[in-house]
Amino acid sequence: MNPTIQLYDATLRDGMQGEGMSLTAEEKVRVAHHLDALGIDIIEAGFPSSNPKELELFKRLEQETFQHAQIAAFGMTSRRGIPSHEDESLHILADCFAPLVTIVGKTWDLHLEKVVKVDREENLVMISESIEFLIREGKRVIYDAEHFFDAYRSDASYAMRCLRAAASAGAERIVLCDTNGSSLPHQIGSAVKEVVAGLGGRVATGIHCHNDLECGVANSLAAVLNGATQVQGTMNGIGERTGNANLVSIIGNLQTKLGYAVLTDEQLVRLTPTAHVIDELLNVAPDPNQPFVGRNAFAHKGGLHVAGIRADASTFEHMEPELVGNERALLVSELAGRHTIIEKAAGAGLDIDDAACARVMDHVKRLEHDGFQFEAADASLELLLRKEAGEYEPLFTLHSWRTIVEQDASGRVSCEATIKIDIGGDRYVRTAEGNGPVNALDAALRSAIGEVHPHLTDVELVNYKVRILDEHHGTTATTRVLIDSSDGERTWGTIGVAPNIIAASWQALVDSLEYAEQAKPSPRGSGPRRELAQGLAPAASGDITATVET
Numbered sequence: 001m002n003p004t005i006q007l008y009d010a011t012l013r014d015g016m017q018g019e020g021m022s023l024t025a026e027e028k029v030r031v032a033h034h035l036d037a038l039g040i041d042i043i044e045a046g047f048p049s050s051n052p053k054e055l056e057l058f059k060r061l062e063q064e065t066f067q068h069a070q071i072a073a074f075g076m077t078s079r080r081g082i083p084s085h086e087d088e089s090l091h092i093l094a095d096c097f098a099p100l101v102t103i104v105g106k107t108w109d110l111h112l113e114k115v116v117k118v119d120r121e122e123n124l125v126m127i128s129e130s131i132e133f134l135i136r137e138g139k140r141v142i143y144d145a146e147h148f149f150d151a152y153r154s155d156a157s158y159a160m161r162c163l164r165a166a167a168s169a170g171a172e173r174i175v176l177c178d179t180n181g182s183s184l185p186h187q188i189g190s191a192v193k194e195v196v197a198g199l200g201g202r203v204a205t206g207i208h209c210h211n212d213l214e215c216g217v218a219n220s221l222a223a224v225l226n227g228a229t230q231v232q233g234t235m236n237g238i239g240e241r242t243g244n245a246n247l248v249s250i251i252g253n254l255q256t257k258l259g260y261a262v263l264t265d266e267q268l269v270r271l272t273p274t275a276h277v278i279d280e281l282l283n284v285a286p287d288p289n290q291p292f293v294g295r296n297a298f299a300h301k302g303g304l305h306v307a308g309i310r311a312d313a314s315t316f317e318h319m320e321p322e323l324v325g326n327e328r329a330l331l332v333s334e335l336a337g338r339h340t341i342i343e344k345a346a347g348a349g350l351d352i353d354d355a356a357c358a359r360v361m362d363h364v365k366r367l368e369h370d371g372f373q374f375e376a377a378d379a380s381l382e383l384l385l386r387k388e389a390g391e392y393e394p395l396f397t398l399h400s401w402r403t404i405v406e407q408d409a410s411g412r413v414s415c416e417a418t419i420k421i422d423i424g425g426d427r428y429v430r431t432a433e434g435n436g437p438v439n440a441l442d443a444a445l446r447s448a449i450g451e452v453h454p455h456l457t458d459v460e461l462v463n464y465k466v467r468i469l470d471e472h473h474g475t476t477a478t479t480r481v482l483i484d485s486s487d488g489e490r491t492w493g494t495i496g497v498a499p500n501i502i503a504a505s506w507q508a509l510v511d512s513l514e515y516a517e518q519a520k521p522s523p524r525g526s527g528p529r530r531e532l533a534q535g536l537a538p539a540a541s542g543d544i545t546a547t548v549e550t
C-alpha cells in the first residue's frame, strides 16, 4: 500500500515568479477555488510581507470557504541580526489568518557567505528561532530548505544540521528544495532516501523542484519513490526561470502510473479543465503539447496510428484520455490512411463506402500538396466528406463578389463589399462596409444568408489567421487562410487557399457558414476540437505567421 502523498500547490506564490505571470487578488481567489475543487491539499497563496496586493489577498481568502484545501502563507526566516520576535515579516505571518506557514531558510554555505552573510551557527539559530516564534504564535510550520540538494552535495553534514534544527524547533514538515533546478533524478532519489533515513522518521519530508534541466517532474517522482510524502509544484509548471515542477504532470503520473491515490476519480477528471482555466486567467494559450492535458496529448495523426487506435486505443495511447478530462482527437492530413477517414466520417454521422473513402483520401492528399492543412480545419474536412457521401447541400449559388478598398486624402481607409448570390432561386444582392475587405464580405454574406437562415447570424468568427506559403514569390505568393468560428458552444475551423488573400478568405468564410448550417455536433474525438476550460472561450493556437485585420 502506497503512503498518502500530500499535494502542495505553489502556483499563486512561486508561479507568480515566472516572467509575465500576474493575477489580481480577485483572480487569485478564483484560482484557489479551482485548486480546491481539483483536490489540492495545500495552497501556498502568497508572500504576505512582500506587497500590499498579497496582504489584500490574505484578507480576502479569510472570508472564503474551501472544501478541502488548507491555505498556507509563505515567508522567510528572520533577517540577519534581528531577533525573531522583532522581525517584521515574521510578525506579518503571525498575524495572517492562515493556520499554516511555510518559511524558507538557507542550507548552503555559498548563500551564507554571499547572500545572507551570516556564519553557520547564526543561520541555525535563525532557522530554529523563526520556527519557534511562529509556533508560539499558534502556527503550524513547514520548513522549505532552500538549495538543499546543492547544499547536500557541498556539505551533507551541515545541510543535515539545518534540517535537524528545523525539526527540533517543531516544523511539522521539511521540504527539500532543488531551488536552482540543478539536480538529476538519480541525485534527488539518493539524497531523499538518505535524508529520510537520517531524520529517522521524526519529521515528514516534502519535495520542491524546478525545471531548469527539464527534470522537474522526474525529480519530484524520484523523491516520492524514495520517501518524500509531500510534493510541491505549480499548475502547468509556471514559475521562476524555466518554471517549477509541473504539478499537473506530477498528479497524472502519481495517480495513473505509480498507483498513489492523490485525487478521487471525479477530481482527476477536472485535471484538464483546471489546467486550462488557470492558463486562461493568466492570459496564456494552453500548451497543446502538454502531457496529460494538452489538446495533442491524445491526438493521432499518422495513418498507421489511427488504424491501431480503431482496433484498440491502448495500441497508441498510454491511458484513457477521459480519466484526466481530456479527449482523443484524430487528425486528418496527407499522412492519413483509410481508417482515419472512415473514423472521421463515422464521427460526423456519415456512412461512406470504400470508393468514396479513397476519393476523400486522394482529395485530401492533393489539396494538402497545394497548401491546405486540414488538421486545423476540421469543418472544411467534414464538408468534403459530406460532398463525397452525397450529404451536402450548398447554402447558395455564387454569382459574384467584389471588394473595394479606398484611401482618401486624409489617410482614412474604407472597405466595401458587394455580393450577388442565389438562394432557392432568388437573387440576393447585398453591399456592406467593414473595417477590412474580409469583414465587409462577411457582413454582406450574412445579411443575405441571415434572411433565409437567421440562426447563422449568431455565428461569430473568433480567429483569423493568414500564412504565406511560398514566401519567395513575394506578393504573388499563395495564401492560406484559417478561420475559427463559434456558435457559443462549439468552435470549428475552416480553410481557404488561393493566390489572392480575399479569395482564400472567402472560401474559408463560406465553409464556416455551410458547416454551421449542415453539421450536427460530433461525438468526442472525431469532430471540431475544443479547449477544455470550463466556461471560457477557446484560446488561439496554431502556426500563425501573420494576423491580418479583417
Ligand SMILES: CC(=O)SCCNC(=O)CCNC(=O)[C@H](O)C(C)(C)COP(=O)(O)OP(=O)(O)OC[C@H]1O[C@@H](n2cnc3c(N)ncnc32)[C@H](O)[C@@H]1OP(=O)(O)O
Residues within 6 Å of the ligand: 014, 017, 047, 049, 050, 051, 076, 077, 078, 079, 080, 104, 105, 106, 115, 116, 117, 146, 179
Ligand atoms: C527560493 C525562493 O523562491 S524564495 C522566495 C522568493 N520570492 C521573492 O523574492 C518574491 C517576494 N520578495 C519580495 O517582495 C522582496 O524580495 C522582500 C520583501 C522579501 C525582501 O525585500 P528587500 O528587503 O528589499 O531585500 P531583497 O529582495 O534585496 O533581498 C535580499 C535580503 O534578503 C535577505 N534574505 C534572503 N534570503 C533570506 C532568508 N532565507 N532568511 C533571511 N533573510 C534572507 C538577505 O540577507 C538580504 O538582506 P540585506 O539586504 O539586509 O543584506
Ligand SMILES: CC(=O)C(=O)O
Residues within 6 Å of the ligand: 014, 104, 144, 145, 146, 147, 177, 178, 179, 180, 208, 210
Ligand atoms: C522555496 C522555493 O521556492 C525554492 O527553494 O525554490
